Amino acid sequence: MALHDDKFQLLSYTTNKSKLLRELPFTIEYSMYLTGNDNIILPTPHVKDLGVILSADGTYTRHISEITKRASMMVGWIFSAFRSRSAEVILTLYKSIVRPILEYCCLVWSPKEIRDIQALEAVQHSLTSKIHGMAGLNYWDRLERLGLMSLSRRRDRYCLIHVWKIHQKVIPNDVGLVWSENERLGDQLVSPRFRYWADRASSVSPLAIGPQLSRTNSLPRYPYSALIP
Numbered sequence: 001m002a003l004h005d006d007k008f009q010l011l012s013y014t015t016n017k018s019k020l021l022r023e024l025p026f027t028i029e030y031s032m033y034l035t036g037n038d039n040i041i042l043p044t045p046h047v048k049d050l051g052v053i054l055s056a057d058g059t060y061t062r063h064i065s066e067i068t069k070r071a072s073m074m075v076g077w078i079f080s081a082f083r084s085r086s087a088e089v090i091l092t093l094y095k096s097i098v099r100p101i102l103e104y105c106c107l108v109w110s111p112k113e114i115r116d117i118q119a120l121e122a123v124q125h126s127l128t129s130k131i132h133g134m135a136g137l138n139y140w141d142r143l144e145r146l147g148l149m150s151l152s153r154r155r156d157r158y159c160l161i162h163v164w165k166i167h168q169k170v171i172p173n174d175v176g177l178v179w180s181e182n183e184r185l186g187d188q189l190v191s192p193r194f195r196y197w198a199d200r201a202s203s204v205s206p207l208a209i210g211p212q213l214s215r216t217n218s219l220p221r222y223p224y225s226a227l228i229p
Contacts, residue, residue, distance in 0.1 A: 008041055009047045011044060012043040045057075052105050053066060061113070064116045064119060067101050067102055071102050086132055090130070091146060098123070103151070106155050107158055110155045124150070124151055128143065128146060167179060
């Protein structure tokens with residue numbers, strides 16, 4: 001079956017961050033791809049796959065920037081199209097058409113950089129400040145009053161649920177997590193270790209961060225055995 005070369009994009013991950021090396025004439029020869037039709041596919045810095053933007057530097061900053069921009073535009077549309085500022089109306093719209101943008105596939109791109117976390121949180125921060133009765137309250141008091149969690153806490157929750165499903169064999173263990181048995185504490189998740197050069201590329205996802213994954217070891221023992229017959 002013939003492949004359509006114009007439908008393919010090439011993303012080349014590299015651990016060398018030297019801009020000078022990437023611009024050398026011979027460097028492109030080692031990163032380009034030659035198809036069966038003798039067509040050359042050159043690497044691109046960003047590729048969008050299933051709604052997630054992948055970057056050649058191994059981070060998801062570009063993706064986070066794009067979704068925060070889309071979500072902010074949607075928040076602006078809500079306040080321009082609807083006169084009501086009641087919590088019931090605004091939160092219904094927020095949970096329906098804004099928050100899904102900020103959380104789609106977040107297990108893949110969940111950030112650890114402070115600037116990315118704050119950029120995502122700023123969308124919810126801005127929206128909650130415009131709800132009737134929330135003036136004068138700080139962000140965390142608004143979340144408590146409205147019954148919301150921070151987006152960062154919600155991503156941590158998704159990560160814990162995903163790890164629990166892997167442990168219970170509800171979903172495949174496609175990230176290679178390993179547990180060790182402990183007579184007193186039960187099954188303990190072994191935090192994965194990465195080589196130094198892979199630290200930056202692997203650290204952007206919560207499923208690849210040892211300290212975040214180790215939070216599952218602080219959960220009560222009963223969730224681990226809840227589905228065991």
